Amino acid sequence: MALLIYGANGYTGSLIAARAVAKGVPVILAGRRAEAVEMQAARLKRTARAFGLDDAEATARALTGVTVVLNCAGPFSRTAGPLVDACLRVRAHYLDITGELDILEALAARDGDARAAGITVLPATGFDVVPSDCLAAEAKHRLPSATHLALAFQAGTRLSRGTATTSIENMNGGGAIRRDGKITRVPSGWRTRTIDLGDGPRKAVTIPWGDITTAYHSTGIPNIEVYIAVPAALRAGLRAARWLGPLLASAPLQRLLKSRVARGPAGPDAAERARGASHLWAEARDDAGRIVQLRLKTPEAYELTSWTALEIAERALRGELPVGFQTPSRACGREFVLGFPGVTLAGAG
Ligand SMILES: NC(=O)c1ccc[n+]([C@@H]2O[C@H](COP(=O)([O-])OP(=O)(O)OC[C@H]3O[C@@H](n4cnc5c(N)ncnc54)[C@H](OP(=O)(O)O)[C@@H]3O)[C@@H](O)[C@H]2O)c1
Secondary structure, three states: OOEEEEOOOOHHHHHHHHHHHHHOOOEEEEEOOHHHHHHHHHHHOOEEEEOOOOOHHHHHHHOOOOOEEEEOOOOOOOOHHHHHHHHHHHOOEEEEOOOEHHHHHHHHOOHHHHHHHOOEEEOOOEOOEHHHHHHHHHHHHHOOOOOEEEEEEEOOOOOOHHHHHHHHHHOOOOEEEEEOOEEEEEOOOOOEEEEEOOOOEEEEEEOOEOHHHHHHHHHOOOEEEEEEEOOHHHHHHHHHHHHHHHHHHOHHHHHHHHHHHHHOOOOOOHHHHHHOEEEEEEEEEOOOOOEEEEEEEEEOHHHHHHHHHHHHHHHHHOOOOOOEEOOHHHHHOOOHHHHOOOOEEEEOO
16 A cells, blocks of 8 residues: 655645655655655655656556555646546546646546546645535535535635646636536636625635536536635736736746746745635525525645645545545545644634
């Protein structure tokens, strides 16, 4: 039995790897750069495996003896496909920490393959989307007749390099909501709402978040919008992205923004993670006008990610997760997130 963490040398992969070692989880540290993962493995006294994802045969061979893969190498547009293919070939469970809508849709489409191979495919095991997915499932539980779901969050932390890079790559993608069960493309920053996530009313704007896929699979609610509470300048930036599409996607601007990110810190340091907190909110409505609102407070987003992703990986190692494409709340229960220290749920309004 072994858990292979791919992208173990990245900011979030390192947090999860260190926690796995501290808990005595049998872990293999993997990534595309031999030097980086070998140094990390020497420090943590674990085995390293270095491999890229270009060669399907070699990737499958690199998973020999692996029970569970936890993919922490993002942007996931380049890593999720090859790794899930390799997992299907060797029958290892696939987990990741993506929050990207298109990746989640692509992985949901592998449900039949995953069932046939007898493996679990469970993406989004971090801050995106564990707390919001549990909140969505709780809202549905309290209002089974819900037809509309709105989710909102405020991560309350600095972005890691990987998250910032992933956001830069996706900023030209426009917005998305779920309408009548179908993913519907809408303009970037499509709708603004004032929402009280627990520390007073704030303006929040729609983003094409992973919950558009996962909350639908978890609850079956056909209409879903996801909001992020951000300062006015960022809301304006999201709306401006509607008109700047081709410019945002242009190679020179992408290179410039990514090089700036690469020069910055890897992510929040230990003190920032310890004092940070995230807030989430859910509202379920039905056709009779009934409304349920819930709020959730969690520890800082990267800290929570390292806890939830590892806990899910341990459950996968023990063979406790259902096979096929799964969401966190479907696989682990809607109360899963409440089992972590510092997570509190409250009704709102
Ligand atoms: N769901 C959540 O709540 C959550 C939380 C945290 C992070 N994330 C996501 O996780 C990803 C990683 O974030 P991070 O902050 O840990 O980033 P990071 O510090 O930049 O680390 C990225 C890792 O991925 C590897 N990688 C990147 N592209 C690759 C490719 N094409 N092939 C193989 N390996 C590749 C990197 O390898 P090298 O070192 O060789 O470049 C590195 O190991 C981001 O997409 C981020 O948005 C999600």
